[in-house]
Amino acid sequence: MTDRTDGVARRSVLGSLAGAGTVVVSGCAGDPSDRTEDDAAGESPASGSESPDSETTAMDPDALDELASRFAPTLYFDSAEPWFPTDPRPYTTEEDGDTVVDGFEAFDGYHERYDEAGVPPDPTVFYHGVRYEDSPLAVVQFWFYSAFDQFTANFHWHDWEVLHVFVDLDTGEPQLYVASSHSRSVPNNEFLDPDPDRVPRILTELGSHSSTLSVNDVPDRFQRVGGDGLLADITNATVDTIEDVLGVPIAYGLPRDEGMRLPFVVPEYEGEPIYDHPDLPAVTADSLVDEALTIRSLDALAAPPTDLSLRETGVAFRHRDRDDPEATDVAESVVTYDLVETAELEGISAFTGPQLSFEFAVPEAVEDAVASHITTTGVPWEQPRYENPAVDVSAGNHRAEIADRYEAVADEAGIGGEAAAAFDGLVARVTEAIESAEAPDGEGLTVTEATVESVVLIESDPEMVPTFGGVAVAEGVSEGEHRITVNGAGRTPHSERLRVESDEATTAGVEGDIPLVAREDATRVEIGEAAGETELARAALEDDFAGRIYDSAVEGTDAVYVHAGGAYTAEVRDTAAEIGAYRVTPSVDDAGAETGSPIRIERPETGAASLAGFVADVAEETRAEVAAVAATEDDESDDGDDATRADAGNAGGGDAGGPSNAVTGLERALAAAVEAAERAEARAREGDAPGVTRQLEAVADRIARIEERLAAAREGLPPGLATATENRMAQATRRVEQAQSAGSL
Numbered sequence: 225m226t227d228r229t230d231g232v233a234r235r236s237v238l239g240s241l242a243g244a245g246t247v248v249v250s251g252c253a254g255d256p257s258d259r260t261e262d263d264a265a266g267e268s269p270a271s272g273s274e275s276p277d278s279e280t281t282a283m284d285p286d287a288l289d290e291l292a293s294r295f296a297p298t299l300y301f302d303s304a305e306p307w308f309p310t311d312p313r314p315y316t317t318e319e320d321g322d323t324v325v326d327g328f329e330a331f332d333g334y335h336e337r338y339d340e341a342g343v344p345p346d347p348t349v350f351y352h353g354v355r356y357e358d359s360p361l362a363v364v365q366f367w368f369y370s371a372f373d374q375f376t377a378n379f380h381w382h383d384w385e386v387l388h389v390f391v392d393l394d395t396g397e398p399q400l401y402v403a404s405s406h407s408r409s410v411p412n413n414e415f416l417d418p419d420p421d422r423v424p425r426i427l428t429e430l431g432s433h434s435s436t437l438s439v440n441d442v443p444d445r446f447q448r449v450g451g452d453g454l455l456a457d458i459t460n461a462t463v464d465t466i467e468d469v470l471g472v473p474i475a476y477g478l479p480r481d482e483g484m485r486l487p488f489v490v491p492e493y494e495g496e497p498i499y500d501h502p503d504l505p506a507v508t509a510d511s512l513v514d515e516a517l518t519i520r521s522l523d524a525l526a527a528p529p530t531d532l533s534l535r536e537t538g539v540a541f542r543h544r545d546r547d548d549p550e551a552t553d554v555a556e557s558v559v560t561y562d563l564v565e566t567a568e569l570e571g572i573s574a575f576t577g578p579q580l581s582f583e584f585a586v587p588e589a590v591e592d593a594v595a596s597h598i599t600t601t602g603v604p605w606e607q608p609r610y611e612n613p614a615v616d617v618s619a620g621n622h623r624a625e626i627a628d629r630y631e632a633v634a635d636e637a638g639i640g641g642e643a644a645a646a647f648d649g650l651v652a653r654v655t656e657a658i659e660s661a662e663a664p665d666g667e668g669l670t671v672t673e674a675t676v677e678s679v680v681l682i683e684s685d686p687e688m689v690p691t692f693g694g695v696a697v698a699e700g701v702s703e704g705e706h707r708i709t710v711n712g713a714g715r716t717p718h719s720e721r722l723r724v725e726s727d728e729a730t731t732a733g734v735e736g737d738i739p740l741v742a743r744e745d746a747t748r749v750e751i752g753e754a755a756g757e758t759e760l761a762r763a764a765l766e767d768d769f770a771g772r773i774y775d776s777a778v779e780g781t782d783a784v785y786v787h788a789g790g791a792y793t794a795e796v797r798d799t800a801a802e803i804g805a806y807r808v809t810p811s812v813d814d815a816g817a818e819t820g821s822p823i824r825i826e827r828p829e830t831g832a833a834s835l836a837g838f839v840a841d842v843a844e845e846t847r848a849e850v851a852a853v854a855a856t857e858d859d860e861s862d863d864g865d866d867a868t869r870a871d872a873g874n875a876g877g878g879d880a881g882g883p884s885n886a887v888t889g890l891e892r893a894l895a896a897a898v899e900a901a902e903r904a905e906a907r908a909r910e911g912d913a914p915g916v917t918r919q920l921e922a923v924a925d926r927i928a929r930i931e932e933r934l935a936a937a938r939e940g941l942p943p944g945l946a947t948a949t950e951n952r953m954a955q956a957t958r959r960v961e962q963a964q965s966a967g968s969l
Contacts, residue, residue: 276634280354296543302430303538308344327381327577334371336506347561356632377679379491381577403435405476480535525714526744649699652732657739659789668769678712716785720776788815804834831968833908840901847894886937897926
């Protein structure tokens with residue numbers, strides 16, 4: 225096998241990705257295995273009601289056979305892969321006069337044959353070809369059938385993947401490779417102008433069989449960006465309108481070959497592991513993805529897994545009539561496959577099986593809800609892309625280039641568009657929230673890149689997309705209001721509501737970031753119904769050090785999981801755009817998604833009273849911490865620690881008889897701000913508008929004095945507390961300004 229230290233280092237790849245965890249949902253035609261029944265049998269989301277592309281016709285049989293043999297790909301599989309491309313015909317049955325492939329029959333029959341023979345049964349790749357009318361452009365399709373699909377948040381009977389090879393019949397030159405990814409919402413892996421003398425290669429994702437291209441000199445490794453003398457394996461457009469994903473080619477890729485961990489979930493049917501079903505006698509736990517890579521559910525872990533192995537090459541599949549020395553050199557073993565025209569399968573009317581679904585946890589007030597993601601498998605020859613492969617070109621730069629070369633293909637919009645900067649999909653970056661070393665213990669966070677992939681559900685579609693390399697991308701989400709939910713192994717769920725606009729990029733999270741929290745570190749914040757006649761429209765949370773980490777439209781109530789090691793400002797906005805704020809300080813000792821006690825903001829208010837009350841709370845919290853520092857210095861002085869006393873006195877300007885004058889002065893300034901803010905809140909609740917104005921001016925003056933005292937006392941404070949005080953007072957200043965501009969008391 226290939227030495228896994230070859231090629232671009234993981235850090236270089238992640239640097240190119242500008243951090244792990246971006247999410248994009250695409251409207252490409254995608255993989256039929258993850259479509260709804262309507263998508264599989266009817267119109268492709270990318271094609272429109274009437275395709276603008278020219279009609280296609282069948283290719284000359286001899287030309288098709290020649291091209292199929294020439295471009296028949298070599299496939300490289302993960303060493304843990306259970307399901308290889310096979311022939312579904314041994315598992316057909318008759319139902320009401322129709323020939324169907326039953327999920328139980330195929331799944332069980334495949335493993336029975338595999339166990340008996342000790343090698344993958346009936347290795348087969350199917351092919352189909354079309355030519356665009358009045359054009360030299362033709363496409364040879366290679367279809368791969370697997371008996372089952374097991375992924376992080378997606379599993380189903382049957383699986384079809386496809387490689388499209390666009391060829392110019394006049395020159396014989398390949399123009400474009402398009403390899404299918406997970407679904408119509410995940411951008412395909414594509415390469416423009418491939419080497420005509422190199423056999424196409426597919427790197428097949430473990431369990432899901434999403435197909436990734438390999439075109440460079442390392443046959444069994446995926447290279448998202450070029451480097452160290454290696455070509456990038458995709459030429460998909462980049463997204464240059466979102467800062468954190470600048471220059472990132474938008475395609476699913478192969479996460480476990482890019483340094484990311486990817487846990488697989490055990491499929492269940494009727495509440496039990498699928499291998500326990502009595503109609504699957506040949507299927508055991510060993511028939512699924514290796515248990516070392518598997519978890520029972522995403523919420524079964526207290527923290528994201530760190531011991532999941534990365535991808536290693538196992539079996540390679542090559543065309544029976546062609547040698548492939550590269551495959552022999554890098555794979556553990558090589559299996560030869562038969563090449564069979566899909567016409568021999570077109571008598572099969574359906575691939576059936578009872579519905580399997582995955583339930584997403586959705587944070588809501590009181591308790592979490594669930595939302596199901598359902599997948600079904602379509603018949604390839606009933607899909608629009610079977611006759612018009614151009615609908616499967618997801619990259620806008622590729623669509624534009626092929627359209628420029630051939631009038632038969634229209635210049636339709638795609639990911640990146642013609643100029644790569646015109647991305648108009650939904651984007652977010654999934655990250656991890658952890659405690660900051662720069663904050664006081666348990667009082668501040670930082671956000672770091674994720675190392676484990678997540679899954680995103682667009683509930684309103686519904687559509688599931690996985691992150692890739694951290695990144696998940698989606699185009700084609702309809703204009704309007706949507707809710708998205710993010711789940712990850714060992715992490716608490718995130719959910720938010722947002723509005724998607726047409727013809728522009730829409731970012732989820734806060735400026736595209738969605739930080740998740742390890743379940744063992746999480747505390748749940750619940751926001752109840754607003755007080756009085758007020759109706760809440762938005763809610764947000766800001767950490768003292770990490771800044772804003774959550775911002776969502778709400779419908780009455782809301783819930784969000786936060787890290788218990790943070791210190792937060794909760795902001796609420798009502799339908800009249802009035803603002804309220806509340807201080808949220810979880811206890812680290814009470815962390816745990818299952819065991820911790822939620823923090824509930826009952827009857828939240830907006831207006832000057834709420835904002836002034838927040839300023840009083842955050843100032844008092846800070847005053848108490850500064851007072852504790854001063855008291856500690858006094859205790860140390862009383863114990864005779866002259867060296868410590870002298871250092872503190874020199875830093876803070878104090879004398880030998882008590883705590884630092886500067887620290888004491890800071891505490892007094894904070895106490896004055898508390899008093900002024902409490903008076904402002906009281907005047908607001910009394911309805912005394914002039915009194916509120918006067919007291920808020922006093923609060924602003926007290927905060928300015930705090931900033932002066934902080935500059936003098938900084939050396940006498942622990943660095944974390946000094947920075948926390950600075951950050952909190954900046955927050956307090958903003959809330960005072962909002963209170964002064966409030967339209968309600």
